[in-house]
Amino acid sequence: MILNKILKNTFIVIIFGLVVSACATKKTSTSTSAKIDSQLQGDVYIGSDTVGELAKGVPDRVFFATNESILTTKSRDTLRKQAAWLRENADVNVVVEGHADERGTREYNLALGERRANAAKDYLMTYGISADRISVISYGKERPVDPGSNPLSWSKNRRSVTVKAN
Amino acid sequence: MKIIKILTMVFIFFLSNTTISFSLIEVDITRGNINPLPIAVSPLSQDIKSKKISQDSLNLEDLGLEISKVIENNLKTSGLFNPLSKDAFLQKPDIAHLKPRFEDWSLIKAQALITGKVLIENEKLKVEFRLWDVLAAREMLALAFTTVPSNWRRVGHIITDKVYERLTGEKGYFDTRIIYVAEEGPKTQRVKKLAIMDQDGFNNKYLTLGNELVLTPRFNPTNQMVTYLSYFKNLPRVYLLDIETGIQEVVGDFPGMTFAPRFSPDGKKIIMSFAKDGNSDIYTMDLENRIVEQITKHPSIDTSPSYSPDGKYITFNSDRSGFQQIYLMKSDGSDVKRISFGNGIYGTPVWSPRGDLIAFTKLHKGKFYIGVMRIDGKGERLLTENFYQEAPSWSPNGRVIIFYRETKTDKKGEGFTAKLWSIDLTGYNERLVETETDASDPSWSSLLSN
Known part of the structure; x- marks a missing residue:
């Protein structure tokens, strides 16, 4: 009978444990997803983490949707700022580095990174920056900025980054 | 040509292939094997004088025993054989x-x-072996060959190939090497080197120092040359490396990134992607006369080309339908047709050395699969599913596929390890291929001795 009692108690403890842990899980998942929502539009990253500066007040990177190389309104805004700064600093050349997230095959992602870098380059050119001042390089998925394997990390890695070449 | 000399062993077949018919043993490799054949690999015998030499020159206590262990390990990894414990041997x-x-x-x-x-005599290693059918009480195969003593592991591989061929009716894949990318360091700053090893993981050697990023190495048909992508001087270009001399050269003079290289089956051309102004197309370059030909001309991404074994067709990866899919065309770029129509996206098509199948990577609902389909796109079969894996490469007999897989090592998904794995075409016998470091992008050589 003692055994029976022990088993009963254990059972209660287990149930209690389940309730507590269920609550805990729910709580974290809501707060995490709210945090992600505020940083993603569709699946394009709109937060400021990892974003550096090409010059003061000029963000250095733009982000892309999965498998896409289309520039968002925010990306075009960033690139116009880059173009304006480059027009004022005519001696500066840049490299546009195109990147993909890890959710694709290596060779396709190299091509995709090149396509993204060229989308940014083309936009800079339409705002008056000559092609010979902009070179492009694709790193595919080889140089993630965020090592995580989750939608938020991937969104930060789908990017093209404009860096000074000289 | 030194390596060629070493690789090409002198075979002296002085014993004959006896009793081809009426053998009771037969191993079926077309299905997953639930009853591997029990096989005894006796240590190869060695006289005292020769034993002394091998102890001194190779630092091996018992060379005959070591060779038999190489054979046993090969047979065991094939999944088709069950090598019996030597403790039970009576003779x-x-x-x-x-x-x-x-x-x-x-x-x-x-x-x-x-x-x-x-x-071992006059700095030559002479080996003879026999394969016996125990139930029929007869000899099935007897061969002998001579090589340099340092090649002793290859002797074990060649014996395994001969035994495998005799018992399955198909060529083996044991006297082969794997070229791959050795990886180290954090994901954001990964250091990658070209590395080469025997198929069983021994004799590992690094071919580059890790100063620049290298990706996707592939052998030429004679296994002397490797083509790969290097970020040397921050210019991603296709390179050619002579394994024997260590000499590297850039392939062609393209004004942009070249990538995804492979050799044509005759080894005379390299087929690859060239990316310019946001568009990747497929090109070939003849290695002799340096003539470059554009094979695809389409505003979408065309990449990962792979020739059919007869060189008449090319399978490749394109997103011209909107997403990555697998296509087939004639080797001059005509008659393009899509062959992958299943759910999900498809990449890295690789033509089987037997010609009838294409291996691929498929991404569907957040999972990566390695699979095969017939060349008409029908008969799709997924061999293995995981969080992240890609880059299939065929064993030379087309029976085994090697690929690489990344496994998360913590719950947040930040730690990870990349390793090589192999799986039989049957979908059975999945195995980790041990490497010193993390590893990716494996490419399987053809048989070194043929």
């Missing part, structure tokens, strides 16, 4: 090699038996 190696007492071997349930003899 001495030298006597067994002359004439096995078949009752002794059938007592320990062996159905096949390998015996042999090694001799």
